Amino acid sequence: MTGPRVAVVGAGIGGSTVALALARRGVDVAVYERRPGVPPVGSGLGLARNGRLVLTGLGLGPALDRTGAPITSMRLLDAAGTERAHYDVGALLGLRRADLLGIVLDALPAGLVHHGRECVGVEVGDRPRVRFADGSVESADLVVGADGLHSRVAAAVGPRPDLAPSGTSALRGFVDGRGLPDAVRHGQNAWLGLDRHLLAYPVDRVGTLNFAAFVPRPPGDAGDWSFRVDPDDVRAAFAGWDPDLTALLARADEVYRWDLADRDPFTPWTRAGMVLLGDAAHPMLPHMGQGANQAIEDAAVLAALLADVGDRSALTARLAAYERERAPRTARVQDGSRRNGRAFSGGSSSPGGADLSWVYGYDAPAVGLAAARRS
Ligand SMILES: Cc1cc2nc3c(=O)[nH]c(=O)nc-3n(C[C@H](O)[C@H](O)[C@H](O)COP(=O)(O)OP(=O)(O)OC[C@H]3O[C@@H](n4cnc5c(N)ncnc54)[C@H](O)[C@@H]3O)c2cc1C
Incomplete structure (x- = not known):
């Protein structure tokens, strides 16, 4: 050989x-x-x-x-948007x-x-x-x-x-971050709640943000990345949270679900x-x-x-x-x-x-x- x-x-x-x-x-x-x-x-x-x-x-x-x-x-925020911690992400x-x-x-x-x-x-x-x-x-x-x-x-x-299914699903999408507060546009932010959390960060040089909401798994099976859901599902899951977060989610028009395992x-x-x-x-x-x-x-x-x-x-x-x-x-x-x-x-x-x-x-x-x- x-x-x-x-x-x-x-x-x-x-x-x-x-x-x-x-x-x-x-x-x-x-x-x-x-x-x-x-x-x-x-x-x-x-x-x-x-x-x-x-x-x-x-x-x-x-x-x-x-x-x-x-x-x-990375900033860790509570549901109201108060910063609880932040650390270096290398x-x-x-x-x-x-x-x-x-x-x-x-x-x-x-x-x-x-x-x-x-x-x-x-x-x-x-x-x-x-x-x-x-x-x-x-x-x-x-x-x-x-x-x-x-x-x-x-x-x-x-x-x-x-x-081993984790019992949670990721609801993911991209939004135009332009016009959102700088701390949301330029950093990685995680809003943490009792049975759900949401992570958002920029993915390019023109202001696009990716978000991933981790929520208890809804009924039915999401086979793969292309399982599209109603954007209102993610808005409903975080209704009443930090206004910066709800402003971000208000911009979501294409949301996909992925069941985690x-x-x-x-x-x-x-x-x-x-x-x-x-x-x-x-x-x-x-x-x-x-x-x-x-x-x-x-x-x-x-x-x-x-x-x-x-x-x-x-x-x-x-x-x-x-x-x-x-x-x-x-x-x-x-x-x-x-x-x-x-x-x-x-x-x-x-x-x-x-x-x-x-x-x-x-x-x-x-x-x-x-x-x-x-x-
Ligand atoms: C919600 C979510 C968020 C994530 N965020 C991050 C993150 O921020 N950072 C990070 O590092 N990772 C992240 N990950 C994990 C990351 O996506 C995966 O770990 C990574 O994609 C694994 O790469 P891979 O090449 O091993 O497998 P895959 O990306 O799954 O690639 C496998 C490839 O094999 C092909 N394939 C499959 N079966 C066959 C077959 N039978 N014959 C031929 N081809 C086949 C597929 O089409 C695909 O192209 C995230 C995952 C999820 C679910």
Whole structure:
């Protein structure tokens, strides 16, 4: 084997980042994505210092700076709008999910992502074989499962805990923030109440704000991001709250619902030439804003470990090293996300403790290089 041939399933943030990091190291990689073309706009996302470090190292810093909104602190407010606490969020960049994904995908060599290819299973053998809904099959030395919460690759790797619905839903949308008070337009704000809370932050340089309201799950199932609801639902859920918040929600005209679920931490993430990353390996609730950031960290560590792999036994050892490095950290973030969700929706102004340096201070490329040297 002269360097592994890698097939990545899923061109989300994790899959596209690992593909870029591998392509930059000269690894033969292809990505298979079920969606036919560009992803839907989706929602907003906070790229934190730990994720930003990885993407900047891949040369994406200027594009990110041109596109995103810098955010330095987070205010925690009660329902009346009184500030209860504020803390450093570590050079956060607010972005539309689609803009972030577009920046990573645009940096990939042409032809590397194959759209409209839905993985329906992986056959284990001498080399894993990925089967697609259109009947086609691809084999590779390594299959990376970056196919999200309901990962098909994870199902082939082994048993995993059932999905754990949190009993809450996110109601999300964008509004034009121009004309709203500066503290609302430029920072990250969380309004906290007894069984619900709402987070808002800017996602571009022209004043668009993303909001995510976390409320007890309404009846019925929201299948995916495109489950549209009546904007009056979110206004009703926060009626009588801080006038700055109700002014923000008065501008909402498109609101989408997403029912939140995670899984308990699990391993193994790897088996017979398959490995998991991102939500496929460690789906988490969004209350630390780290799901995508952790997927990006995974990508950096895995790519550093795969860069100079010569034969199959070395590949197995490197995949084990990846799981050893990443599983404890992501389990800690999964746990912190659950705790923050409970604290935020209990009206607490001290979720997760103020010291988040262990989250933001992680240097994934350096961790990957050190792990590669050790193994
Ligand atoms: C309400 C909410 C708010 C959030 N806010 C933040 C935030 O501020 N910061 C943050 O870091 N994270 C945030 N997250 C988490 C973040 O969205 C996810 O953790 C992140 O998108 C995971 O990336 P991924 O690449 O692993 O998976 P995904 O983004 O789910 O990508 C998986 C990809 O695989 C494709 N796919 C799926 N199945 C198949 C298949 N069978 N065959 C081929 N392709 C397939 C999908 O189409 C998709 O493109 C939030 C999540 C939620 C729900």
